[in-house]
Amino acid sequence: MKEDRFFPSSVEVRPAMASIRSAYENDSDMLEIVREFANELPARIAKLESHLAAGEMRELQTLAHQLKGAGGGYGFPQITELAASLESALKQGMDEAAVKDRAHALCDTLRSVVVPGA
Amino acid sequence: MNPEVPNPNRVLVIDDSESIHKLVIARLRPEGLEVIGEVDGERGIERAVADQPDLILLDIGLPNVDGFEVCRRLKEHPATRGIPVIFLTGTADTESKVRGLDLGAVDYVTKPFDQVELRARVRAALRAKRLQDILEQQSHLDGLTGLWNRRYLDQRLESELNVARRYGRPLSLVLVDVDHFKRVNDDYGHLFGDIVLQGIAEGLRAYARRSDIVARYGGEEFAILLTDTNLRSAMYVSERLRSSAESRHFEARTEVVNVTASFGVACTEDLAAELAPEALLKAADLALYASKDAGRNCVHLYRTGELILSTGNPLALGSSDGSENR
Numbered sequence: 030m031k032e033d034r035f036f037p038s039s040v041e042v043r044p045a046m047a048s049i050r051s052a053y054e055n056d057s058d059m060l061e062i063v064r065e066f067a068n069e070l071p072a073r074i075a076k077l078e079s080h081l082a083a084g085e086m087r088e089l090q091t092l093a094h095q096l097k098g099a100g101g102g103y104g105f106p107q108i109t110e111l112a113a114s115l116e117s118a119l120k121q122g123m124d125e126a127a128v129k130d131r132a133h134a135l136c137d138t139l140r141s142v143v144v145p146g147a
Numbered sequence: 148m149n150p151e152v153p154n155p156n157r158v159l160v161i162d163d164s165e166s167i168h169k170l171v172i173a174r175l176r177p178e179g180l181e182v183i184g185e186v187d188g189e190r191g192i193e194r195a196v197a198d199q200p201d202l203i204l205l206d207i208g209l210p211n212v213d214g215f216e217v218c219r220r221l222k223e224h225p226a227t228r229g230i231p232v233i234f235l236t237g238t239a240d241t242e243s244k245v246r247g248l249d250l251g252a253v254d255y256v257t258k259p260f261d262q263v264e265l266r267a268r269v270r271a272a273l274r275a276k277r278l279q280d281i282l283e284q285q286s287h288l289d290g291l292t293g294l295w296n297r298r299y300l301d302q303r304l305e306s307e308l309n310v311a312r313r314y315g316r317p318l319s320l321v322l323v324d325v326d327h328f329k330r331v332n333d334d335y336g337h338l339f340g341d342i343v344l345q346g347i348a349e350g351l352r353a354y355a356r357r358s359d360i361v362a363r364y365g366g367e368e369f370a371i372l373l374t375d376t377n378l379r380s381a382m383y384v385s386e387r388l389r390s391s392a393e394s395r396h397f398e399a400r401t402e403v404v405n406v407t408a409s410f411g412v413a414c415t416e417d418l419a420a421e422l423a424p425e426a427l428l429k430a431a432d433l434a435l436y437a438s439k440d441a442g443r444n445c446v447h448l449y450r451t452g453e454l455i456l457s458t459g460n461p462l463a464l465g466s467s468d469g470s471e472n473r
Contacts, residue, residue: 094208099259100259
C-alpha cells in the first residue's frame with residue numbers, strides 16, 4: 030500500500046498541536062459562519078470518535094467527506110488535508126490501525142481550532 | 148404586460164452539508180445573489196421546479212439519489228431543463244467531471260472551492276443564462292410592436308385554460324382589430340401603417356393591467372388574455388382600451404389621422420361549449436365581427452351564444468351570477 034504523504038501510518042507519537050486559526054477570520058463576509066463552524070467542531074469530534082469506537086466506517090467516511098469539502102472553504106486547509114487522508118484510508122479499506130491513526134490526527138487538529146473572537 | 152428579461156440572480160445549492168450552504172451564501176451574497184438550499188436530491192428537484200432558480204450548484208456525493216441522477220432528472224424535466232447546473236465535486240477525477248458535463252452540466256467546481264474561482268464560474272454561468280433567457284423571449288416577441296407574438300399567446304392560452312379549469316377561475320380573451328386598416332395603408336403608405344400598429348400596440352400595453360397578456364395576433368389584429376377575469380371585468384378593460392385607441396392621433400405629412408379599433412370579448416364562464424382554446428377564440432371572434440357589423444369602434448361580448456353590445460354600462464350585462472334572464 031502506498032504511504033500517505035501527509036500521515037505515514039508508522040507515526041505513532043503525535044506532538045502537541047499549536048492552535049489553528051481560520052485564514053478568513055478577518056474577512057467580514059466570513060467571520061460569523063467561521064465562528065459557527067468552529068463552535069460546532071466539538072460536536073463533530075464527538076461524532077467522529079463515537080463512530081470510530083463503534084466501528085461504523087460508512088458514517089465515519091461521510092463525516093470525513095463533509096469535513097474535507099468544508100474545511101478549506103472556512104479557512105482551514107489542514108482540516109481538508111487530514112479529512113481527505115482519513116477518507117482515502119476508509120475508501121481503500123486500510124486496516125483499523127491506519128484508520129484510527131488518521132481519525133485521531135484529524136480530531137487533534139479539530140481540537141486545536143480557535144474560535145475567532147472567543 | 149411589458150416583456151422584459153430580469154437579471155438572473157437566484158442560485159439553488161443542493162448539498163448534504165449545511166456547512167457548504169452557509170459557505171456558498173457567504174461567498175455569493177456580496178455578488179447580489181439570492182441563495183436557496185436543499186440537503187437532499189429529491190427535495191432539490193422539487194425546489195428547482197417550484198422556485199425556478201437561474202443556476203443550480205449540485206453536489207455529486209449526495210446520499211440516496213446521487214448528483215449524477217439528480218442532474219439527469221433535472222435535464223429531463225421540462226420545467227428545469229434550461230437551468231444551468233454546476234457540479235460541486237469533492238474528487239477531482241476526470242471521469243466524474245466528464246460524466247457530469249456529458250449529463251448536461253455547464254461546469255464544475257472542486258471542493259473545497261476557492262471563493263474567487265467560485266464567484267467567477269457562477270458569474271459566467273449566469274451570463275450565459277441571461278443570453279439564453281433573452282433568446283427564448285425573443286422567439287416569443289413580435290418584431291414590429293414588441294408585444295408577445297401569436298405563438299406565445301397560443302401557448303399561454305392553452306396553459307391558462309388548464310389553470311382556469313383546475314382552479315375554477317374565469318379566463319377572458321379579447322380580440323382587437325384595427326378599423327379600416329387597409330384604407331390607412333392605401334392612403335398613407337405602409338410605413339405609416341406600421342406606425343399606427345406600433346401606436347395602437349403601445350396604447351394596449353399601457354392601458355391593459357399588469358397581469359394581462361397582450362399580443363399581436365396577426366396583421367392588424369391583437370389579442371389580450373385576461374387571467375382570473377370575468378366577462379364584466381374584461382368589458383371594463385376593453386372599453387378603456389377602445390377609448391384609448393380612439394383618442395390617439397397619428398400625424399401624417401399634412402394631416403392628423405384618427406384610427407379606431409373594434410373589440411370582441413369572450414369569457415370561459417360564458418361558454419356553453421367545453422373549455423378548448425378554439426372555442427374561446429371562436430367566441431371572441433364572433434363578438435369582434437358583431438362589433439364590425441355594428442359600425443366598428445365598439446365592444447361586443449359573447450355570452451352563452453348571444454352577442455351583446457357593450458355600452459360600458461354594467462347593467463347591460465344583467466346580474467353577475469349569470470342566472471338572470473337576458
